[in-house]
Amino acid sequence: MKQKRIPIIVILGHVDHGKTSLLDWIRKTRLVEKEYGGITQKINAFSTGSFTFIDTPGHELFTSLRKRGAQVADLGILVVAADDGVMPQTKESLEFLKEFKIPYVVAINKIDRPLAQPEKVKKQLSELGVVFEEWGGDVPCYLISARTGQGIDQMLEGLYLLSDLYNFSYDDEAPFFGYVLESYKDIKIGNEVLIVLKDGVLKTGQEIFSYSSYGKVKKIINTDGKELKELIPSIPAIIFGFEELPFAGEVISQNKVDILQERFFKNLVLGQGKKEIKFLIKAADYGKIEAIIGALEKIASEKEIKLKIIDASVGELVKKDVDFIKTYHPNLILFDVKIPNFLKTEIFPEPIKIIQGRSIYEINDGIYKEILQEETQEKKIGILKILKVFSQKRSKVTVGGQVEEGSFRLNDRVVIKDENNKIVAGGVIVSIEKDKISCDSVDQGLCGMVIEGSNLDKVNEGYTLHKI
Structure with missing residues (x-):
């Protein structure tokens, strides 16, 4: 039997144009203050009883999330900041609304700002094919402020009318x-x-x-x-x-689904180049994985390098991931995911770079700084000859030695090699002493170090410690 259902409304627009703030006003919440870095990085959805709203990220690297939100929606709200105007993700969002043939309204936000220019925004949108009702078209336009609430009630009334026009239902x-x-x-x-x-x-x-x-x-x-x-x-x-x-x-x-999803995150190769840089990706949700892959695609194209994703999956690191790391030595990207304590001693000794962050900005910066700088700059060396082992157990060792090359800093990741240059242990420097005084770094002479990691009971005098 046919039943009426409330419309699913997707909120689309450029980053920082006020999409989440608009929904906060409608729902009387403060979600925008809880978002790390002040930006939305995942799909949020909620129902008011009259509408279901889907909030999507506006950052350029979250294209797939915006498209996904548009794919399931019945109606759309295109949010544009009155003081910023049409931006790249505004145009992209408009293309999604057209692609999925979604009726939509335009909300010109931040109308209370001194530099607000709503008429300029309307002109910019009209150049993209948007014809407003006031100009004889079929797209309603509302001037709103997600800060003061101005115009939001009128916009909701317009959405009610639009919903009644289409009479959404289900069986x-x-x-x-x-x-x-x-x-x-x-x-x-x-x-x-x-x-x-x-x-x-x-x-x-x-x-x-x-x-x-x-x-x-x-x-x-x-x-x-x-x-x-x-x-x-x-x-x-x-x-x-x-x-x-x-x-x-x-x-x-309810029945078996035969619609193939084109998602192949394993052994995915991006770009071309002589040298291959490998990655293992772990993230809190699939949307974040897609954002990272988008960032890597952009980097591969810009730098003309070959990037290979060994694997990408949701959730905390597990033993399977450690096996990948030990086998392939990929660079590890952790988006809103931590390394469990019980796996740290297995991962830290491995000669890999670890990029961690809770926002896409941190991840993107980390990829450039930790990975790409190494491709264009001489690698910083650190070698220390171990002269004395003062105390040791499997997870911790205290040594004294002579810095032979380069320098060391607190939190540097290191490996220890035997006389045959074979890695026998590894970990992180947690303490440095020079002339019996604690310090943050050392670049010459004799010093003492405390290292925490794994297999440190195998360290002997005469071995060498190498920064990785």
């Missing part, structure tokens, strides 16, 4: 059908999958299929944290029960 007797918005892995809880349905009703205990995974629904929790027995279309919710994490953007259904 409660049909097999359920929808999309994966995002996937997460929690070591304690298990696989969490954020979904939204477009038809049918999903109940706990039912089988659920995507192209890449399968499961039986154990629990359904809406975005307000309330547990549900069944899920109707348009209401975003997290479900538990998938045996493996489905890819974000995949179709989910």
Whole structure:
């Protein structure tokens, strides 16, 4: 039987144009203050009872998340800052709205700013083919302020009218059908999958299929944290029960899904070049993986180098990842993911670079600084001859020695080699002493060091310590 459903509305626009602030005003929350770095880096979804809103990141590297949000939406809001005008991701967002044939409204935000120029913004949009209602077209335009609330009620009224015009519905007797918005892995809880349905009703205990995974629904929790027995279309919710994490953007259904998702994160090669730089990627969700791959694609093209992604997956590092690291020695990128303490002693001795960050800016900067600078600059050397082992156990050693080349600093990662130049141990410098005084670095003469890592009980006098 046909039932009315609330519209799914995607919020699109350039970074910092106020998309999340607009939703904060509508929902009376302060989500923008909780976002690390002040920018959205994942898909957020919530229902007000009258609408479901999907907030998407505006940063250039989150293209796939914006497209995914547009793919599932019924209506759209294109947000443009009145003092900044049309920007690259404004144009991209407009293309997505056109590609998926989504009716939309334009919200010219920050109208309270002294440098606001709404008429200029309208002209810029008209040059991209947007014809506003006031000019005889079919695109409503609202001047708003997500800070003061100006114009937002009028915009919501306009969305009500647009929704009534299209009369969105679903069949409660049909097999359920929808999309994966995002996937997460929690070591304690298990696989969490954020979904939204477009038809049918999903109940706990039912089988659920995507192209890449399968499961039986154990629990359904809406975005307000309330547990549900069944899920109707348009209401975003997290479900538990998938045996493996489905890819974000995949179709989910009551029946087996034959729609192939073009996502091959393993042994993915980007760019061309004589020297190959390898990467292993771990991130909190698939959207962040896609952003990293976007950053690497851009770098490979700009620098004309070959980048190979050995593997990319969601969640904390596991033993399989350590095996990859020990076999291939890829550079490790961790986006909003930490290294578990019990794996640090296995990873730190490996001759790899580790790039960690909670924002795409930190990850992007880390790739340039840690990886690409090494390609264009002479590698900084540090070699110390171990003359005395004062105390040692498997995870910690205190040594005295002579700096033979280069320099060492606190937190430098090092390996220890025997007389045959074979690596026997490794770790991180946690303490340095020079002339019995603690210091942050040493570049000549005799010194003492404390190193924490793995296999340090194998260190002997006469071995050499090398910075990596």
